[in-house]
Amino acid sequence: MLRRLTIRDFVIVDRLELDFEAGFGALTGETGAGKSILLDALGLALGDRADAAAVRTGRERAEVCAEFDLPPDGPLAAWLAEQALEVEDGALILRRVVEAGGRSRAWLNGTPVTLAQLREAGEWLCDIHGQHAHHALLRADAQRALLDAHAGAAEAVAEVAARYRDWRQAVERRERAEHDSAASERERELLAWQVRELEELAFDADEWQELNQEHARLAHAAGLMSGADEVLVALGDGELAAAPMLASLGNKVGEMAGIDASLEEVRSLLADAAIQADEALHALRRYRDRLDLDPERLAEVEGRIAAVTDLARKHRAAPEALPALLADWRRRLEELSASADPARLAEQEAAARKAYETAARQLGALRRPAAAALSAEVSEAMQTLAMAGGRFEASLIPLPDGSAHGDETVEFLVAANPSQPLRPLAKVASGGELSRIGLAIQVMTSRDSATPTLIFDEVDVGIGGGVAEIVGKLLHRLGRERQVLCVTHLPQVAACADWQWNIAKAEQGGEVLSxxxxxxxxxxxxxxxxxxxxxxxxxxTRRHAAEMLGAD
Known part of the structure; x- marks a missing residue:
C-alpha cells in the first residue's frame, strides 16, 4: 500500500508530506483546491509523462517521492530481482524530478531508472481510475481490454496476436509468390548462375591473405635470396662472422670471471647473445634453403589473384567480401526456391493458421466464463444503483475470419430497466446511467487486480442521493481488501470513508498554495x-452530517 507521498514545488503545492492509512480514504475540498493535483503528483511518481508546467512558478524543479510497502512474493518482487534493484525493509521508494526546462529523471530505491522501468513498477503498485474513465468504456478496444484483464488473459492475448501475425505473414508470402512468380523465376536463375560462378572459384577470405603474401615473396625472391646470403656471411659463414666471434668472446670473459666474479654478468650476457645469434643463423639457413626462383608458381599465383579480382570487380565487392556475398546469395536462392514451391507455402500457411486457431480457442475459453461472471456481477450492482431490473452483458460476438485479438469481438450491452432490450452501452446509457454502470464495472474489475492501492478520481460524477451512499458503501467494502483513495464532492461517499483529508487553497506570501x-x-x-x-x-446540517458519520 501507499505509505507516504512527499511533494516539492509541484503546480500550486510548495511542500507536502502526507502519511497514508489503510482502508478507504476520502479526499474532499472545494473545486479547484488541488485534490486532483495530489493524484497528478502521484501519477508522476508512478511514471506518467512529465511536463515543464508541473514545476511551480519561479522554481527550478518539482520533486515527487512516493513510498510503498512492497507486496511480498509477488511478480513485482521477482521483477525487481531481475532488474537488480535492491529493496530494504520491505519499502519501495519511487522518486521523480522534473526540471523547469522539461527534463525528467527517475529513481527507484535510490537507483537511477528509466521512465519505462518506473512505469512498470508503478503498474504493480497502484491503479488510478480517472474521473472520465467510464467514457472509455464506450470504445470497443477498451471493453475488450477490460474483459481480458478480468479474465487474467494477458499472456493468452499476446500469444494470439503473435500467432495471428505469423499466419498473416504466411498468407502474404504465398500471395506474393503467386503474384511475382515470373519475376522470382528470373531472379532465381540469375542467382543460381552467380552462385555457381563463385562456387567454382572456391575462394575464401583466408586464401586472399595467403595469396598476397605468397605473391610478395615470389615477386621479390631474388632480392630476398641476396639479402639472406649477405646476412649468412656476416652472421656465420665469413672470416669475421658474428656468431662464432660472440661464442669466442664469451669464453674469454668466462676465463676472466673465474678470477673476478664481477664479470659474471658480462659473461652471461655474451653467452645469451651467442645462443640467440646461433639460433638466428640456423633459422635463416632454413629460410634460404626454401627460397627459389619459381616463375611458374609466380604466374600461377598472379593468375589466381587476377581471377579473384575480376569477379570482385564484376560484383562490386572487395575480394575478401566474396565469401559473405556467396552466403547471402545462397540464402536468397533458398528463399526463392521455397517461395516457388506452392505446396510448401501452403503447408506453412496451414500450420500458421492452425497455431493461431489453437491460441484463439484458448483465449476464448478464458473469456467466456469471465464474461458470464462480469455480466452477473455488474447486473447485481445495477440493482443497488437505482437501476432495478437493469441488466448488463459482456457479449462475445464471433468473428468468422478471426483477428489479432482472437475469434470474437467484445461488446458491452445494457438494459437500464426491465422493459428495455439489451443494446450497446454507447447507444442506450444516459450520462448518469453511464457513470453508475462505469463505476460498477470499475469496482468489480478492481477486485481482480493484484495492485494493493486503488484510486478513484471523481468517478462518482453524475450520481447523488441514495445512489451516492451505495457507492460509498461499495468503496468502503472494497477498502477492506485494498487501500482505496477517492477524490469526491459527495458527502454520502465521504461519510463512508475510514479516514478523510481536506484539501484547500491558502494565500501565503502573495502565492496561492494548496x-x-x-x-x-x-x-x-x-x-x-x-x-x-x-x-x-x-x-x-451538522446533526445530519454527524448522523451520516455515525457520530454521537
Missing amino acids: RVSVLDQGARVEEIARMLGGVNITET
Missing part, C-alpha cells in the same frame, strides 16, 4: 456539513 488537513471526527462533521449545506452551515 494545503492538506487530516480531519479528526469533529472536523469531519464540519467538512461533511459543508459538503451538504454549502456556505451557510446550520446546526441541522
Whole structure:
C-alpha cells in the first residue's frame, strides 16, 4: 500500500508530506483546491509523462517521492530481482524530478531508472481510475481490454496476436509468390548462375591473405635470396662472422670471471647473445634453403589473384567480401526456391493458421466464463444503483475470419430497466446511467487486480442521493481488501470513508498554495456539513452530517 507521498514545488503545492492509512480514504475540498493535483503528483511518481508546467512558478524543479510497502512474493518482487534493484525493509521508494526546462529523471530505491522501468513498477503498485474513465468504456478496444484483464488473459492475448501475425505473414508470402512468380523465376536463375560462378572459384577470405603474401615473396625472391646470403656471411659463414666471434668472446670473459666474479654478468650476457645469434643463423639457413626462383608458381599465383579480382570487380565487392556475398546469395536462392514451391507455402500457411486457431480457442475459453461472471456481477450492482431490473452483458460476438485479438469481438450491452432490450452501452446509457454502470464495472474489475492501492478520481460524477451512499458503501467494502483513495464532492461517499483529508487553497506570501488537513471526527462533521449545506452551515446540517458519520 501507499505509505507516504512527499511533494516539492509541484503546480500550486510548495511542500507536502502526507502519511497514508489503510482502508478507504476520502479526499474532499472545494473545486479547484488541488485534490486532483495530489493524484497528478502521484501519477508522476508512478511514471506518467512529465511536463515543464508541473514545476511551480519561479522554481527550478518539482520533486515527487512516493513510498510503498512492497507486496511480498509477488511478480513485482521477482521483477525487481531481475532488474537488480535492491529493496530494504520491505519499502519501495519511487522518486521523480522534473526540471523547469522539461527534463525528467527517475529513481527507484535510490537507483537511477528509466521512465519505462518506473512505469512498470508503478503498474504493480497502484491503479488510478480517472474521473472520465467510464467514457472509455464506450470504445470497443477498451471493453475488450477490460474483459481480458478480468479474465487474467494477458499472456493468452499476446500469444494470439503473435500467432495471428505469423499466419498473416504466411498468407502474404504465398500471395506474393503467386503474384511475382515470373519475376522470382528470373531472379532465381540469375542467382543460381552467380552462385555457381563463385562456387567454382572456391575462394575464401583466408586464401586472399595467403595469396598476397605468397605473391610478395615470389615477386621479390631474388632480392630476398641476396639479402639472406649477405646476412649468412656476416652472421656465420665469413672470416669475421658474428656468431662464432660472440661464442669466442664469451669464453674469454668466462676465463676472466673465474678470477673476478664481477664479470659474471658480462659473461652471461655474451653467452645469451651467442645462443640467440646461433639460433638466428640456423633459422635463416632454413629460410634460404626454401627460397627459389619459381616463375611458374609466380604466374600461377598472379593468375589466381587476377581471377579473384575480376569477379570482385564484376560484383562490386572487395575480394575478401566474396565469401559473405556467396552466403547471402545462397540464402536468397533458398528463399526463392521455397517461395516457388506452392505446396510448401501452403503447408506453412496451414500450420500458421492452425497455431493461431489453437491460441484463439484458448483465449476464448478464458473469456467466456469471465464474461458470464462480469455480466452477473455488474447486473447485481445495477440493482443497488437505482437501476432495478437493469441488466448488463459482456457479449462475445464471433468473428468468422478471426483477428489479432482472437475469434470474437467484445461488446458491452445494457438494459437500464426491465422493459428495455439489451443494446450497446454507447447507444442506450444516459450520462448518469453511464457513470453508475462505469463505476460498477470499475469496482468489480478492481477486485481482480493484484495492485494493493486503488484510486478513484471523481468517478462518482453524475450520481447523488441514495445512489451516492451505495457507492460509498461499495468503496468502503472494497477498502477492506485494498487501500482505496477517492477524490469526491459527495458527502454520502465521504461519510463512508475510514479516514478523510481536506484539501484547500491558502494565500501565503502573495502565492496561492494548496494545503492538506487530516480531519479528526469533529472536523469531519464540519467538512461533511459543508459538503451538504454549502456556505451557510446550520446546526441541522451538522446533526445530519454527524448522523451520516455515525457520530454521537
